[in-house]
Amino acid sequence: MTRPGRTSAVRVRAAGESDRRAFRRRLLAWYARSGRKLPWRRTRDPYRVLVSEVMLQQTQVSRVVPKYREWLRRYPSLEALAASSTAEVRETWYPLGYNIRPLRLRAIARTVVRRHGGRLPETREGLLALKGIGAYTAGAVLSFAFGRDAAILDTNVRRVLRRVWIGEQSRVRDRALWELAAQLLPRGRAYDFNQALMDLGATTCTARSPRCGSCPLSGVCVSYPL
Numbered sequence: 533m534t535r536p537g538r539t540s541a542v543r544v545r546a547a548g549e550s551d552r553r554a555f556r557r558r559l560l561a562w563y564a565r566s567g568r569k570l571p572w573r574r575t576r577d578p579y580r581v582l583v584s585e586v587m588l589q590q591t592q593v594s595r596v597v598p599k600y601r602e603w604l605r606r607y608p609s610l611e612a613l614a615a616s617s618t619a620e621v622r623e624t625w626y627p628l629g630y631n632i633r634p635l636r637l638r639a640i641a642r643t644v645v646r647r648h649g650g651r652l653p654e655t656r657e658g659l660l661a662l663k664g665i666g667a668y669t670a671g672a673v674l675s676f677a678f679g680r681d682a683a684i685l686d687t688n689v690r691r692v693l694r695r696v697w698i699g700e701q702s703r704v705r706d707r708a709l710w711e712l713a714a715q716l717l718p719r720g721r722a723y724d725f726n727q728a729l730m731d732l733g734a735t736t737c738t739a740r741s742p743r744c745g746s747c748p749l750s751g752v753c754v755s756y757p758l
């Protein structure tokens with residue numbers, strides 16, 4: 533692999549197919565052994581995937597799990613959510629915080645019911661046209677619910693990709709990381725690959741205390757050991 537010291541743009545371009553293959557193989561094998569068992573990983577229902585992704589924004593998994601279950605008991609469908617009142621969704625959301633999120637979620641539900649017959653769009657453009665859905669959430673819904681080869685880039689994924697391919701101290705634009713995430717994506721395995729990247733960032737390649745000694749990517753990571 534190319535070693536650190538080169539500029540980030542060169543580093544990203546220099547990643548060859550054999551490097552990418554090694555990265556995918558190690559990451560997917562680790563995920564098969566160590567991936568977290570989370571309730572939203574038992575469904576491909578687009579609405580449920582969307583709810584989990586909106587709840588997980590800036591919020592720890594342990595706080596999201598019980599609220600995800602409660603929310604779905606109360607609003608089992610986009611139609612049920614679309615028909616809810618503001619006071620009700622706020623109350624159900626409490627105490628997750630960032631309280632604009634349940635209202636955005638309901639606004640999406642209302643638009644989808646009104647304009648799309650209650651079905652979330654299956655294209656990136658269609659999803660991005662819904663207020664409150666950005667590039668990350670669109671990629672998550674496409675890969676987790678619709679099985680599309682769509683990349684994602686959130687805080688955890690950004691950190692893992694930067695450390696492995698570019699170097700902890702190097703600066704890199706999000707655009708380059710999106711391109712890298714798309715290049716790395718194994719065709720037909722986007723679900724596992726994206727979940728694995730998020731899990732590795734959440735449990736091993738953490739912001740403050742990365743566990744490089746037990747990391748499956750240590751052999752291909754330009755930041756190792758951190």
Ligand code: SF4
Binds near residue numbers: 695696743753754
């Ligand atoms: S070796 Fe360390 S820095 Fe590199 S991906 Fe693993 S935990 Fe992160």
